[in-house]
Amino acid sequence: MKKIVPCLDVKDGKVVKGIQFVGLRTMGDPVEMAAYYSKNGADELVFLDIAATTEARGTMLKWVRETAQHVTVPFTVGGGVKTLQDAEQLLEAGADKIGINSAAVHHPSLLKEIAEKYGSQVVVAAIDAKQAAPGKWHVMIQGGKHDTGLDAIEWAKEVEKLGAGEILLTSMDSDGKKDGYDLLLTKAVVDAVAIPVTASGGCGHPQHIIDVFKETNVAAALAASIFHEGTHTIQEVKHLCQEQGVRVK
Template identity: 50%
Template sequence: MGLAKRIIPCLDVKDGATVKGVNFVNLRNAGDPVELARQYSNQGADELVFLDITASADGRKTFTDMVGKVAQVINIPFTVGGGINAFEDVERLLFAGADKVSINSAAIRTPNLIDKISASFGSQVCVCAIDARMEADGQWYCYVKGGRERTDLKLLDWATEVADRGAGEILFTSMNHDGVKQGFANDALAMLADKVKIPVIASGGAGCMDHFYDAFAKGKADAALAASVFHFGEIKIPKLKEYLKQKGVKVRI
């Protein structure tokens, strides 16, 4: 049967509030991050991902304080990302209460940061987030700066490199699918799963419970992450897990 598949709510935090958009834009408020985190931990989420989408220095201090508050109210693994530019940022967030850090732009800009995190804290602490978009030429290209800037890196090439450098898992967000609620990018997920030997987390596109099943069955994902369907009560985590179990997916109930 293998390892249990994980269900992971994601909190995108801007100026102290949880927000959610579509295709990385048009953000709307989704509530208090600490209270949402508490609810998800109590509802049986397997992990929590917490992303700071405000990169200013002031926002970083506010965010670090909030990481500490969240860590106090949950009892599940806690991944924190956003605004990480250097090894010192990683240390700061782990000290504040994070179990893992998620790096994206910084990893592309300074790839040896992956090696350093893995060597210092263990590969399980380093989650490499990859935001990618399928372009008109049929290729998936990686983006940085919260999806605002395209790079020349192709998805599979970069995923292979981060795995080789010691990342513990890949958090893959399809920008084409983000917030649209039409399902995850299962073809790309399956390609990733076949290409790398580390766990792949599916992100971008959850709209109904079937989409989670497809991410596991078709996309071969190890975990599935979502935001708005959880924040706005469209899908309840206990019901989702019961549904997946009935469909033959191994989950922790």
Template identity: 40%
Template structure:
């Protein structure tokens, strides 16, 4: 099975931003232009997260997604402020393929079942923002990592699958934006307990970090943000490192023609 490289684009209003530990954001580009660039550079999917949606009670990405979906031909996942079937319908109608739900699912877990029953599990992603506990294990956080919900991250992943999630997006708050490597223990702890694809996010600082995570056969994809946005590495760098390590990846047409 081919593993996936996903370009993650965190958006505040109309700006592509990046922070550390899901806070301290700074503007790093245009979320529409970067999406097209990453598509052309070989991203397998795009992941948009509206980082202030929970504060304002709605997702503001429909305009961006509509524009991008007309220019790229890979799956698009949208997260942030997904609180109702109406919001899901809106996002899918403008071109998203999947929605990622975090805060609303912790408050009303049945929303996962409702989305899955209405649009299919393939369109239903449970987003888990996990923070390491001093006592061991990880807690799932909400509202872009700002608030506690009292749920154990691993147990919540298992419950999310039972409720109809077809995929998990697991973000390490501790590693996010640091470039110091991913929380492989967190990702492994969740991936071995579920039977659905797991996307690892948070902490990528070089291609070796991606290889490290994808060597785990239970991990399906890695979402990369910081290194792409700051121009430190390209998607080709990550893909080639994975291929060199024997990890199955989609080969681009230009590579096959070479």
């Protein structure tokens, strides 16, 4: 059963959306939008705090607490998680899972620490990948600004070994372009690991979600623009999936 997951990028307490991580537009209030999606068919939600500053931590915890009171589906929170304490605060505020990206590259043992204390099911390794050569992708960190030189496929295998329970895979090349998911990248990562992978980056039409489900063995498809802009609803996407033989939750 495949899952449809709206993604809410949050900056300064507001949901924003850009293209390839830049040119941000304000879309709305995270708690209100999360409550709407929870009531209208979302299987899970992902929040990425893209400001992720220490100063914004209090604001972040506030909306996480409020969201936990208004949604009935599991939600992941990522952005700026650097320590076990950061993860603990978010889990105590009501988050179900913690997304870790840059900090996992700098301190791989962090994934292990969180998994050992809370279980692998709460650890989501967020991998932002950018094509470096045909069939080869590098792991990008710091909001896609820094190329680590790490091979994304090898890194996916490594985070699985370290205790991540799932991977949130974003194609930097496709992000915000609405041309569809990077199927080659997604398939390469899915085939390399045993843990569930969520595809992210590039969804501009329900057919893109159907394509990624049919062409790869991803567990979930993440989308933002098509839902935030009201172009399509989650129920509409699920209906189309079922019409084309894709089993969704």
